[in-house]
Amino acid sequence: xxxxxxxxxxxxxxxxxxxxxxxxxxxxxxxxDGNSLGVMPAATPARxxxxxxxxxxxxxxxxxxxNGWFAMPQRVGDKIARLIGAGAGEVVATDSTSINLFKVxxxxxxxxxxxxxxxxxxxxERSNFPTDLYIAEALCKQHGMELVLVEPEDIAASLTANxxxxxxxxxxxxxxxxxDMVAVTAAAHAEGILTxxxxxxxxxxxxxxxxxxxxxxxxxxxxKYLNGGPGAPAFVWVNPLHTDRFWQPLAGWWGHATPFEFxxxxxxxxxxxxxxxxxxxxxxxxxxxxxxxxxxxxxAHGGMAALRAKSLALTDLFIALVEERCAGQGxxxxxxxIHAQRGSQVCLSMDRSPHAPPLRGSLPPAxxxxxxxxxxxxGDSVAYxxxxxxxxxxxxxxxxxxxxxxxxxxxxxxxxxxxxxFEDVWNAVEHLRQVLESGEWQRPEFNKKHAVT
Amino acid sequence: xxxxxxxxxxxxxxxxxxxxxxxxxxxxxxxxDGNSLGVMPAATPARxxxxxxxxxxxxxxxxxxxNGWFAMPQRVGDKIARLIGAGAGEVVATDSTSINLFKVxxxxxxxxxxxxxxxxxxxxERSNFPTDLYIAEALCKQHGMELVLVEPEDIAASLTANxxxxxxxxxxxxxxxxxDMVAVTAAAHAEGILTxxxxxxxxxxxxxxxxxxxxxxxxxxxxKYLNGGPGAPAFVWVNPLHTDRFWQPLAGWWGHATPFEFxxxxxxxxxxxxxxxxxxxxxxxxxxxxxxxxxxxxxAHGGMAALRAKSLALTDLFIALVEERCAGQGxxxxxxxIHAQRGSQVCLSMDRSPHAPPLRGSLPPAxxxxxxxxxxxxGDSVAYxxxxxxxxxxxxxxxxxxxxxxxxxxxxxxxxxxxxxFEDVWNAVEHLRQVLESGEWQRPEFNKKHAVT
Numbered sequence: 001x002x003x004x005x006x007x008x009x010x011x012x013x014x015x016x017x018x019x020x021x022x023x024x025x026x027x028x029x030x031x032x033d034g035n036s037l038g039v040m041p042a043a044t045p046a047r048x049x050x051x052x053x054x055x056x057x058x059x060x061x062x063x064x065x066x067n068g069w070f071a072m073p074q075r076v077g078d079k080i081a082r083l084i085g086a087g088a089g090e091v092v093a094t095d096s097t098s099i100n101l102f103k104v105x106x107x108x109x110x111x112x113x114x115x116x117x118x119x120x121x122x123x124x125e126r127s128n129f130p131t132d133l134y135i136a137e138a139l140c141k142q143h144g145m146e147l148v149l150v151e152p153e154d155i156a157a158s159l160t161a162n163x164x165x166x167x168x169x170x171x172x173x174x175x176x177x178x179x180d181m182v183a184v185t186a187a188a189h190a191e192g193i194l195t196x197x198x199x200x201x202x203x204x205x206x207x208x209x210x211x212x213x214x215x216x217x218x219x220x221x222x223x224k225y226l227n228g229g230p231g232a233p234a235f236v237w238v239n240p241l242h243t244d245r246f247w248q249p250l251a252g253w254w255g256h257a258t259p260f261e262f263x264x265x266x267x268x269x270x271x272x273x274x275x276x277x278x279x280x281x282x283x284x285x286x287x288x289x290x291x292x293x294x295x296x297x298x299x300a301h302g303g304m305a306a307l308r309a310k311s312l313a314l315t316d317l318f319i320a321l322v323e324e325r326c327a328g329q330g331x332x333x334x335x336x337x338i339h340a341q342r343g344s345q346v347c348l349s350m351d352r353s354p355h356a357p358p359l360r361g362s363l364p365p366a367x368x369x370x371x372x373x374x375x376x377x378x379g380d381s382v383a384y385x386x387x388x389x390x391x392x393x394x395x396x397x398x399x400x401x402x403x404x405x406x407x408x409x410x411x412x413x414x415x416x417x418x419x420x421x422f423e424d425v426w427n428a429v430e431h432l433r434q435v436l437e438s439g440e441w442q443r444p445e446f447n448k449k450h451a452v453t
Numbered sequence: 454x455x456x457x458x459x460x461x462x463x464x465x466x467x468x469x470x471x472x473x474x475x476x477x478x479x480x481x482x483x484x485x486d487g488n489s490l491g492v493m494p495a496a497t498p499a500r501x502x503x504x505x506x507x508x509x510x511x512x513x514x515x516x517x518x519x520n521g522w523f524a525m526p527q528r529v530g531d532k533i534a535r536l537i538g539a540g541a542g543e544v545v546a547t548d549s550t551s552i553n554l555f556k557v558x559x560x561x562x563x564x565x566x567x568x569x570x571x572x573x574x575x576x577x578e579r580s581n582f583p584t585d586l587y588i589a590e591a592l593c594k595q596h597g598m599e600l601v602l603v604e605p606e607d608i609a610a611s612l613t614a615n616x617x618x619x620x621x622x623x624x625x626x627x628x629x630x631x632x633d634m635v636a637v638t639a640a641a642h643a644e645g646i647l648t649x650x651x652x653x654x655x656x657x658x659x660x661x662x663x664x665x666x667x668x669x670x671x672x673x674x675x676x677k678y679l680n681g682g683p684g685a686p687a688f689v690w691v692n693p694l695h696t697d698r699f700w701q702p703l704a705g706w707w708g709h710a711t712p713f714e715f716x717x718x719x720x721x722x723x724x725x726x727x728x729x730x731x732x733x734x735x736x737x738x739x740x741x742x743x744x745x746x747x748x749x750x751x752x753a754h755g756g757m758a759a760l761r762a763k764s765l766a767l768t769d770l771f772i773a774l775v776e777e778r779c780a781g782q783g784x785x786x787x788x789x790x791i792h793a794q795r796g797s798q799v800c801l802s803m804d805r806s807p808h809a810p811p812l813r814g815s816l817p818p819a820x821x822x823x824x825x826x827x828x829x830x831x832g833d834s835v836a837y838x839x840x841x842x843x844x845x846x847x848x849x850x851x852x853x854x855x856x857x858x859x860x861x862x863x864x865x866x867x868x869x870x871x872x873x874x875f876e877d878v879w880n881a882v883e884h885l886r887q888v889l890e891s892g893e894w895q896r897p898e899f900n901k902k903h904a905v906t
Contacts, residue, residue, distance in 0.1 A: 031513060033513065036514050037513060044510075045506050045510070052497060052740070057477050057493040060479070060486065060492065061489050095552070096733075098705030098731035099703060099730055128717075131706035134706060135705060137718070141702075149717060174715075229505070229734075230508075230517075231522075231732040231738070233734060249591040250551070250555060250588075252584045253584035254584075262853065262854060263583060263856070263857070277551045278551035279549055279550075279683075279684040283501065287505070396513060398514065
């Protein structure tokens, strides 16, 4: 049995422990939601204040040159490139993930239309993050293509001669299950299919090597594991083999070859710059720069490989402690146990399914309520109530509603190795044990649905 | 002749003078570039610091509900609505102007395809801001339509039965010329044509009444006259008659009817919310909120009508003083003298054309150089050099290169009535006079082209 003292000892031995000091973690909080919104780096308030008061307030319009605003999307993009196996000049930090996905999917569709016009399908995963599916659905409607949604185990079989593009999120937002990017990309390419990867839950969370994987297109999020702040700009990467070949229709002036000549006709810039559209939110971009710096600071401590080792140790510990200390409470595990298939989060469910098997020792005693009923079809579930009870205790995870398919309501816990420690894991599980054993989660105040959870 | 004392007296009588205190204007600066990047409001640093340190740093993910992040695009949009004659719930502050233009133009094209499929043209102005033309060009390419570019005097004649959409920028970015939105919209509607208005240089600068004009779609910029900070989110409005009828393809999760049910199929939200796509940059959005508040503060002093009266007084004064004090320097006026045709800026040129006639008394003595030569095709012009010499003296205007058509290189001066005074105008003209009379602009350091000017 792992003890509280064991966890304290693990923190003391952790070579990454000092990185936690790069963040302002609120007192009394165990923050297991960095997969939704990363913690604020300690350096961010001063940097943002300087961007506002000096760069904007004093230097005003001259900051576009003097303070390098003009090249910020590329400069921050170059830093992100180091985290995802991309080269300098291959990434821009810009717009939102949804909008960047629209750009790369458009470019991939233009490319497929030129190279393989008979291919009319885009394949994705049914449980992909919905905005990715919405954007793909919109583009399919415009391009006369078909969006085919499959379960993960059916992806290989779906890669036929009718398929133009395989669009996947590397780490599933709901279950934390991770695809083998190298193998899946190779399988797609073997069938002549382009790959588009959404790295929202993997950039800064797990090692990614887009170059080694020979991926075609990728997008990702700035405000999760990159700690860029709420709604931070996202990023976009295109394999240099393709960048200059294909056009995307969000063809605004910032993607023009010579934007300040103000010519009436569009000529795309060389390279990834053509994936820019309009002026970017500089203040939010400055915060993103600070966030990315926290990950680059880990390079001196082993970088993404060391972060990954710690992440797996944290998620392994969480699973083991839940099994040991929350036995008999009916908790099921929606996240794969196999390391190579797991991102940096662990998802639990109170609703058993083949895809969320009961944890060891967790079958509940007869008569345990497993559902409070769900008026209005949403959210008043056991998982929701447990998450609310934990938040009231300062353990911040989140809840995701069932998708009407194989995935039931879940409790989602993200483990950001930059700032989460082993004792945090102990304390989180201890709170979970108390919430479950006391029945505290059944209090009425924990069963109200908020707009965002 | 107007004197320096007259200008001081005009400031003393100005009922809007106190609004200047809402801004931090750098000492020694006369900032005539609020049409490119508005000055920082005094309230912004504290508001941004609070958004970063308390809302993000302390409240973290709970801020989406607790601090109202979720509804910020609508809340700020409702404030902007008051400045442009739109109703509450009709505007969202989101994404960039280019991207919002893509959304409304897509919706307008879908609407035209349903209602009048034989109409295959979009008409715009050749000297419209280029990003608008690039976005329209991209969409025309996708939809099998044609972008027809005309000079402003030819717009009326171009409104034929082949035209689906008339897309115009209300106030021209280069000349400050303003369209009569009511008359032009009525003329378009009389021919069965939809109107899309870009308010980048009019929202917060001149009175706009989209409802009275019966306009169909509009977008605008947050970082010019709205003082929202560098790259602040833009805004989008759709006439309530059309909002729910038509779909736009940037169909991300934030525009979904129930984004947190995470359903795999897209169902657009009711109303303007369907013009949202992904998560917005909250820190930059907080700054925009402060910027818009400075305009709402003017409501107690007569609002946009009072700001307009002062703006015209400032631009009239600037023109008159340049005529009086910069005689013989060859300056031409690219901005209309007629009030109803003028935005809140004045543009001068050293290159005479029918569209930039010489100012009274400004014909230069024989032998005055009118061009330094333009190596590399761009920017090393007299206008550029004069702007640089003025900037070195703390008078911040900007330079815009000729467009190869009727518009020559210009010196552009924006007059933001919230914070520019009559003595500022006097001083700016006095610096201009000295720069021209001394030949200071011919110094080599003023003839180097920067990336952004």
